[in-house]
Amino acid sequence: MMPPEIPSQRRRTGRGRVSPQPEGFYEPEIVREEAGPVVEFFGEDGRRATYSFAELPCPGLHADLAAAWARRTSPTGDGLRTHAAATYAWAVIGRLVRWLGELARPPRTLRGLTLSHLRRFDQHRRMTIQATSAVLEMAQVRALLREVEPAGLLREEVREYLDRPGQLYGRWREVNSKEPPPGYSDREFAAIMAAARKDVVAIRQRLRASRMLIERFETAPHTLSEVERARAEELARMLRTGEVPPPMKAKGNGGHLPDLAAQRDCAGQVFLTTQDLPALMVLGVGLSGRNGETIKELTAEFRVLDGRAVAVNLVKRRRNKARTRRTIHWEVGSESSRLHTPGGWFLLLNELAESSRVFSGSERVWSIWTGDTAGGPEEFKAARSAAKGHIDPFGLKLGRQFEWNKWVARHGLTVDASDEEAEPEPLVLTMNRLKKTAEVRTTRAVGGHLPSASRTNTPDVSFLHYLRNDPTIRDWAEEILTEALEDTEASARAFRGRILDEQTAKEAGHDPAAAAEKLGTTVDKLTAAMGGELDTLVASCLDFEHSPQNGGGLCNVSFLTCLRCPNALVAERHLPKMFALLRWLQSELDARGVDDWIARHGITWLIITRLILPKFTEAQQEQARANASEKLPTELLDGLKEPL
Template structure:
C-alpha cells in the first residue's frame, strides 16, 4: 500500500458560492417542489444547498384539508437563511407531523387553517412542553411560527397572526451546553480511536501488499496466498465482491451465500460502514473540527511543497452564505501522519481511494456495502456513506461497545460535540489560559457560547469576562440608541391607508403637502426609508437613516427592512458581538422597537411575503460603514 501523499482530483462537479456548474444542453425544468395529485398524497421534494435531496409525503397524516397549505408553506421555507440542508428540512417536517397529529386528535379539529385558533396553538404548546427544556421548546415553536408565517395572512385568524409574529426571546446564557470530558476520559477516547484506525490501516495494507505481490510476480505465491491474490486482482479490477458460500457443517446451507464472509473479503481492500465511525471520531480529535466538517472532506486538494495540504472545507454553522472555507493543514513527517490535520486528511484520502474509483464520490469517503438497492448495484456496492444524510449508518454506541476501555467507563456516552469541546479546552489550556489564543475555527464569542460555556474548567476564568464584555457592548448600544432618540425624537413612521398616512404626514410630523406626497409616492426613497431633505450631500451609510430626523419609514419600506433583519441575524453568528452592535445595533433596535410595533400583524405578514429575493446589505456599499459608530 502506497502511503505517500498523492494528489487526486476526481472530475465530479460541485457548486459553491462564485462557482458555476456544467449547464445541460437542453432546457432544464426543475421538479416541482410540491406535487398535489388528486388521487394520491401530497409530496414535497427538497434539494439542499449541498445537493442532497429528500422527499416528504403527507400520506397517513390526519386532516387532509390542511395538507396542501402546509406543504406549500413548507416548500416556501426552502432556500437562503432558512432550510438549506436535509437535516434542517427533516427538523421542520417532524414539527409538521407532530402538529398535524395533535390537531387531528382534538375533539373539534380545524378543517382548514382559517379555523385554527390561538387557543389550539396554546393547547399544542402545553402538549409538547413536557420533557422539553426552555431552549428545545423555543426552537420547536420557532419552527412552528416560521412555517405558519409562510401561509397567506388572509387564511389565518388575527389571534394566530398575533401569536406567530410575536418576538419570542430566550436567555441562552441560562442554558448551558454539555461540558467536555475529563482528561482521562478524553485520553481513552482518542487512544481507542487511534487503535481502531491503525487496525483499519494494517488490514487494508496487508490486502494491498498481497495484491501487489500477485500483480508483480504471481509465481512467487502458492496455495492459499495464490488463491487470495487471484481473487483480490479480480476485485481490484471490477470492484465486485464475489458471493461466498456458507461453510459445510454450519447452520447455513451450503447453497446460500454467507454475507459475513463476503464482508470480510471486501474489507481486505475497501472501507466499510463500521470503519467510518472511528475514522471520524479520530478526525475530530486531530483536526479540532466539527464532525459534520470531517464527514464532508472533499477529494479535491492541493499539496504545497509536500509540507501542507490546501483544501476547501464545509462549516455549516456559519450561515448559508459562508459554508465554505479554504484551509491549509500541516502534513508533518511521515511518522506523524496521524498527529497532524494534513497527515490525517491524506491518510484517509488514500485509504478510500480504491473504493472511490467505483463510487465516484466527491468526498474522500467511500465504503462497500452489501445489497443492490438505492443504486448500489450500478457501483457494485460502493457508495459515499454520506450521500443522502450526514448521520452515521453504524452508530457511535456500536463502536463504543467494541472498545473495552470505553465500555468500562460508568455511564459513558460518546458525544462528538463534547469531544470537540474537550479539545477546545485542551488547546485553550495549552495556549496559556488565554481564550483568544485557542481559537482555531470560530470567533471568540461563538467558541465560548457554543462549545466552552458549559465546561466547568472554563467557566471559572472565562464566563464572567466574556459575558460582561458582551453585556457592556449591548448596553452601550442601547444607551446610545436611547440618547439619539431623545435628541432627535422617535423615528417617523407612517402606517395605514395612503389618505390617512398623508394626513399624519402633514399634521402629525409637520411635512408640507408636496413633501408628504413625494414620500408616500416613493419619490424620496432610500433603501430603507424616505428622506425629507436632499440626499446629495449625505455621505453617511444608509443605516444611519434609522437615527436621522429627516427619515420617514412607510409600509413600502417594510419588506426591505424585514430582509435587512434576516441578514443581520445571519451575520450574528459569524461576527464579533462588539463589532455587530457597533455597526448594526442602531438599525436593529430601530426596526424592532420603533417600526414593527407600529404595523398590524396583517401588514407585517404582507411585507414578509414581499421581501426582496436579493440581498439588501450590498446596498450599503459606498459610504464607509466602519466609520459609522454609534457606541
C-alpha cells in the same frame, strides 16, 4: 401557425458565441398539484426529497401551508438547506396537521387556526416527548407560519405570537436549565485518541498489505507461493471489479447459505467497511476540532501544498449561506506524525477510501463496502445494489448511527474515578464532547486568546458553548486571567438591550415617534421609560408582561439579568445605579473565588463595562460616578418577592 424554421436561421453554438436560451425567466416547479400539493426539495448537500400534503388531513390548509413550506425550503429559505433538516421539520408539521385533524372542530382554513390551537399542541407534545424537544418542535411550527403570505391569512393573535421576540431562547432556558457536560479530561482524551489511532493503524496495515501483495502478484508472481498467488488473484479481482463473492457456510452449520461475516472480512482486505468508521470518525474530530457533521461532509477534492499542508473543502451548515462552504488548510506533518495531524489523517482517509469510491461514485472522501444483500430502507438497498455494495456512508443520510458503546467497551475506555476504590464506569463517547475537548485544549495551548483559538467557531460561540463551563478551563483561568482574555470574552456576551444615548435622547425630545421607531418601541412606552415609570434596578423594562427569559409570560427573573434582555432600555439617569452596581460586583469579587465570580457576575460586569458605558460620554460617566449612591438595594437583585 409559425413558419418552418430555415436551417440557416438557426442559432449555432461555438467558441465566442452565446448559447441559445429560452425566452423569459426560468422558475423551477417547486409546488405541484396532484392529489394534493407536492413540494420538491433540492438540498445544498445534494440530497433530494418530495413532500406531499395529500397524505395529511385538513385539506383546507394544504395550499397555503404548501406555499409556505416551499418558501421555507427554497434556496433563499431560512435554514432548511439539508435533507436531514427538512425531513425533521416536515415530521413536525405533519404531526401538527394530523393533531388538528383529530380535533372535534378542526380548522377549515388557516384563518381558523387559533393561538389556543398552538398552545394546546405544545402541551400535547410536552406530554409525549421531553420538554426540550417540544421547544424545538414549536420553533419549527413558528418558522413555517412566518412564511405564510399574505400574513393576513392568519389571525392577529397568531401573528402577534409569531412576532414575539426571544421565544426559543427563553423557553429553552426554562426547560433546559442543566449545563451541558464538559469536555473530557486530559487522561480520558488521551485514551480515546490512543484507541482510535490503534484502530486506524490496523486498518492502514490491513489495506496496504493487501495492495502490496497484489502489486507483487502483478509484477513478480514468481516470488509468491501457490497459496499467496491464489489469495492475491482473488484480492486483485475484487479490487478490479468491486464485487465480493460470499463464501458459503460449512455443512451442518447452515450449509449452502452465504457466510456474510466471512464476506465482510474478505471485503475488508481491500475496502473500508462499516466497522472501520468509528475509529476514523473519532480521530478526525479529535485532531481537527471540527464537529461530526463537518467531518462527514468532507469532499474528495483537495490540494497538497508543498507537502506540508492540505487544502480541504469544508461544509458547516450552521453558518450563514455565504460562509457555508470554505477552504481550510490542515497541517500534514512528517511521515511518522501523520496520525497526529488533521492533514495527515485526511490524506490517509482519502487513500483508504479511494478504491471503494471508484464504484460508489462518492463526491465525498468517504466510501465503504457494505454488501448488496443487507437490509435497511429501499433507497439504501437501491444505492448498494447499483454500486456492487459500495456506498458513501453519509450520502443518503447524514445522521448515520454508530454503536459507540461497543467501541468504548472493546477498548475498555473509562471515566476518571472520583474514588480510587470504586469500580470504573464506562466512558460515554459523543462527538460534541470530543470537539469541545479539542476546543479547550487549543485555547489552553494559545494562552487563552480566543481569536487565535477559535478556528471552528467565532470567539463568542467558542466561549459560550464550549469553554465557559469546562472545569479545566476554569481552573486554568484562575491562574492566567488577564485583561486581554477579559476583552476577548466581552465579545461573547450577548447584549440585546437598547441604549438611550445622548443623541437618541435629543431626538426623543423633538421627535418622539422617530426615536421610538429607532429603539423598536412605542412612543407611550418610551415616554414612560424616560419618566422612570418602567424602572427596574439599573434599566427600564419596555415589556414586563412578556419576558423572553420566561417563555413570554410575566417576568420573574433576577434584576441582574435585565441587561441581557431585549426588553431592557438603558438611559443616562440609570448610570449612577450602574456605578453602584459595579462597586458591589467588585466587593463580590473580593469575597469569592475567581471562577465562582465569573460564573455568577462575569457577564453582567462585561456588559456594563464593555458594551454600555462606552455609549455615553466621559462627562456623563464622571457625573454619574459622582452621584452613585454608596449603598445598592441588593435585596432586590433576585427580583421582587411576595411578602411573607
